[in-house]
Each structure stands twice: as C-alpha cells, then as structure tokens.
Amino acid sequence: MTQTHQNDVRPEARLARHGFANLRGDLLSDPFGYDPLPPLRAGWVAHWEKRLPGGLGRYVRWLPHGAVMAAAVLFFLVCTTKTVEFRASGALFDLVFTVLVSMSVGMVVFRPVGAYWMSLCAVVLSLPTSLYSFTEPRTEIAMAGHLFVMVLVVLRTRPRVAAEMWLVTVAVSTLLAALTGGVMTALPSIATFAAVALVTAAAIRAWRQERQHVVETETVTARERSRRTLLEERNTIARELHDVLAHHMSVIAIQAEAAPYRVAEAPPELATSFATIRENAVAALTELRRILGVVRAEDPDAYADDAPQAPQPTLADLDALYESVRSAGLEVDSVVTGAVAPLSQGVELSAYRIVQEALSNALRHSPGAAARVELSYVLGGLGVRVVNGAPEQRPSGLGGGAGAAAPPPRGGGGHGLLGMRERVQVLGGEMTASGTPEGGFEVAVFLPAGATAPAEAAGPARPAAGSGRLAGPARPGVGGGAGEGAA
Numbered sequence: 001m002t003q004t005h006q007n008d009v010r011p012e013a014r015l016a017r018h019g020f021a022n023l024r025g026d027l028l029s030d031p032f033g034y035d036p037l038p039p040l041r042a043g044w045v046a047h048w049e050k051r052l053p054g055g056l057g058r059y060v061r062w063l064p065h066g067a068v069m070a071a072a073v074l075f076f077l078v079c080t081t082k083t084v085e086f087r088a089s090g091a092l093f094d095l096v097f098t099v100l101v102s103m104s105v106g107m108v109v110f111r112p113v114g115a116y117w118m119s120l121c122a123v124v125l126s127l128p129t130s131l132y133s134f135t136e137p138r139t140e141i142a143m144a145g146h147l148f149v150m151v152l153v154v155l156r157t158r159p160r161v162a163a164e165m166w167l168v169t170v171a172v173s174t175l176l177a178a179l180t181g182g183v184m185t186a187l188p189s190i191a192t193f194a195a196v197a198l199v200t201a202a203a204i205r206a207w208r209q210e211r212q213h214v215v216e217t218e219t220v221t222a223r224e225r226s227r228r229t230l231l232e233e234r235n236t237i238a239r240e241l242h243d244v245l246a247h248h249m250s251v252i253a254i255q256a257e258a259a260p261y262r263v264a265e266a267p268p269e270l271a272t273s274f275a276t277i278r279e280n281a282v283a284a285l286t287e288l289r290r291i292l293g294v295v296r297a298e299d300p301d302a303y304a305d306d307a308p309q310a311p312q313p314t315l316a317d318l319d320a321l322y323e324s325v326r327s328a329g330l331e332v333d334s335v336v337t338g339a340v341a342p343l344s345q346g347v348e349l350s351a352y353r354i355v356q357e358a359l360s361n362a363l364r365h366s367p368g369a370a371a372r373v374e375l376s377y378v379l380g381g382l383g384v385r386v387v388n389g390a391p392e393q394r395p396s397g398l399g400g401g402a403g404a405a406a407p408p409p410r411g412g413g414g415h416g417l418l419g420m421r422e423r424v425q426v427l428g429g430e431m432t433a434s435g436t437p438e439g440g441f442e443v444a445v446f447l448p449a450g451a452t453a454p455a456e457a458a459g460p461a462r463p464a465a466g467s468g469r470l471a472g473p474a475r476p477g478v479g480g481g482a483g484e485g486a487a
Helices: 002-028 042-051 056-081 091-107 112-126 137-156 160-180 187-262 268-297 315-327 345-365 416-427 453-457
Strands: 331-337 370-377 381-388 430-435 441-448
Touching (some): 002 112, 002 160, 056 137, 091 112, 091 137, 112 160, 137 160, 137 187, 160 187, 187 268, 187 345, 315 331, 315 345, 315 370, 345 370, 345 381, 345 441, 416 430, 416 441
Parallel strands (some): 331 370
Antiparallel strands (some): 370 381, 381 441
C-alpha cells in the first residue's frame, strides 16, 4: 500500500521539482546578470534609415531602448508629482519608492530579471502595513510599473517566465495580505488582468521565437543547398578528371608497350625502359581508378544515356551543338575571330561547356530570342562571349494582351553561374555575367591558353559528339534574360 502511494505521488513530486528547478534557473540564478537588449535588425529599419534626414536613420535601431527609458522617466515624474496619502510616509520613503519604480523600468534594457525583483520590492513597499488595499494611489503606481516590467521581461526572455513571475507576484501579495489582515477584494481582478497581459506577451514572444527559428532554418537550408551544389559540381569535375587522366595514362601504357616493336633490333636497355614506363603507367592508372573511381560509383547510371565511352567534346563539336539548339527553336549566330590555334583539352572542354550552358539557359529564360556566340583566339588564350536578346513579346490579340511574353520564361535552380565560375577559376581565367540594356543576358569568359591538367577536369556532363541534342543537364541562371536573377 505504501509503495503504491509513493508511485502515485512521484509524478506530482517530480513535476513540482522540475517546476522549481525552472523557477530557480530563470529568476533566482544570477538575477542581476547583464543581458542587454540588442538593437533592431538592419532589415527591419532599412526603410526608415533611408528616409529620415540628417543621419537620424542610424538611430532607429535603438528605438526600443529609447522607448523604455522614456517610460522610466514617465514613472519617475508620476511618482514625484502625484500626492500620496500614506500613513507614516516620509521624504526618504518616497525617494526609495520612486527610485525602485523608475529604476526597475529602466533596468529591463540591461538586467531584465533583476528589474523584476526591484519592481516586486516596490510593490511590497507600496502596501500599507495596517490597511491592505489595492486602491491606494501609491499601490496603483507600483502595480502599473510592476505589470509593465513583467511584460517587458517576458518579451525579453522566454514565455514560461510569464507564469513564474505571475505565480511569485500573486503568492507574495497573498502572503502579505494574510500576514497584515488586509483587504483582498481587488487582488483577483488585478491578478486576472495581469494574467491576460502576460499570456499575450508570452504568445508574442513565442511567435517571434518561432519566426526567428524559421528564418535561421531557411538561411541554413539555403547555405547547405549552395554548398551541396558546389560539391556536386566538384564531383562532376572529379568524374571528368578521372576520365581524362585515365584516357591519357592508357595511351601512355599502350604506346610504351608498342614502342620497342617500332624499332628494328631495339637495344635491351630501351625495351627495359619502355617496360618500366608501361608498368608505372598501369600502376598509376590502377591507383587513379581506385581513388577517383569512387566518385563515379556514387551514381553509376549518371551517364547511361550519354554514351559513356564517347570522347570529351571540344570546340570542333560546337557545330553539332548549334544544330541541336537551332532544332530546339533558338537562332544561333556563330563568329570566330583570330587565328584558330590548338588549345589544351581542358580549355576546349571548358569553353564547350560554357557555351553549352549559356545556350541552354537562353532557351529556358529567353524563349524566342536570338543568341550570338563569339570565339576570339588571342595571343594569351581564348575569349568566349555568349549574348542573347530579350524574350520574344506576344503580339496583341492572342489572349495575353499587348506586351505579354509568350511563352513565359521557365525558372530553374539558379546554379549555372556557380558552375561556370567554378570552371573558370580552375583554369585561372576571368568571367563576367550581367544583363544587357536590351533585356537580354551576356556571359563573357577569358580562358588562358597555358591552363593544363586541372582544367581538363572541367565540365558537368559528357555528350556524344553530334548527338543531335543538348547533352548534359541544362542549368538555369546563365545566358538567359532571367539567369542572373535566378542565380
């Protein structure tokens, strides 16, 4: 029977112990700890900062601090000017009471929990020692200041503090009334009004906390999405680095094996040297496949539809790319200036990818517009410029009204610029991307001719040359009228 009774009481005792622990942590542990009120966030006051003259806009962020200090001054003036009839009242008592009320309001900005205890002390001092009444002028001022402080403390701290402060205040008031034999007729109504005000403040505080949590979650999600996109682009580069290096190492191994047979009566030392070269190439190829092959193993079917054994595209494959784009409805004009010279495989592959992504996004974001591709062979490298016009406007009388775009540009993930900049940075080149005055979009890239091995990894996908379509995933955000904004 005793054990059963203990089991029945244990949850209530545990709940009371937990509630007292929270009360002690919120109101009793370091009550006068420094906790300043932060200024308003820049996003909330940006509108007023621009509109207020004379540099006054920078002070808008401190508006809550000024409002609380103004309230403290107001309570000080009320306490010093209002005539209070109170038994055994003296100048020193009035001074202490005035300081407690006004300072408790002002302290909310810096020490919110300490401000609550000071305000409660002012309430206790305002209660008569012989006649307990909540209708005394001094008590009314103290109660108004105490309620104001409690509301501000709840808005400053956490919602559960509202219940803790309300319980402590009602318990102290009831205890004083019982000890002094005072009249408690007004206590229930005051307690009810305070409960409504504190519940409202707690609801506002909870809503602000939830809203801030949502904003932080969205910020973290956007950051992770950008980071994931960057990692995916680098993984793609690693896949193609594996392909390019594996191809060259295989060629080295084959040529080293066949070289001794191309020389009549080759010396044994020559054969041994070529055999060593072949062994080292095969070993390097094995290590390369073991390390970088893991990247491809994460998505073994990524290129199942794009002829995995096809060679990497070069600038010579641009004509096939133009034909596939024209078949999709985009008019493309190609211009080549300068003396055409052979470039490294990495430069040609990156240039091909940049043109491919720019044209793909012109299709997405500027339907009906024409595009122009310019390749400039200069002494230091290759210049690539892709510019497209604004989306075609639908003529009036077709149901959309004059000036309506038809069909509407398609949105996308907005990561095309990120991928292109990654490629250009790997090559050590330069890139600019911006809208044109006519409403189109322009991408200009310079790729140095001396870029070699790292650049050969660039490129998001491997199309089969002349496949008759845009190979690889089309990334929005580049080369189209809305590309920069999407990115």
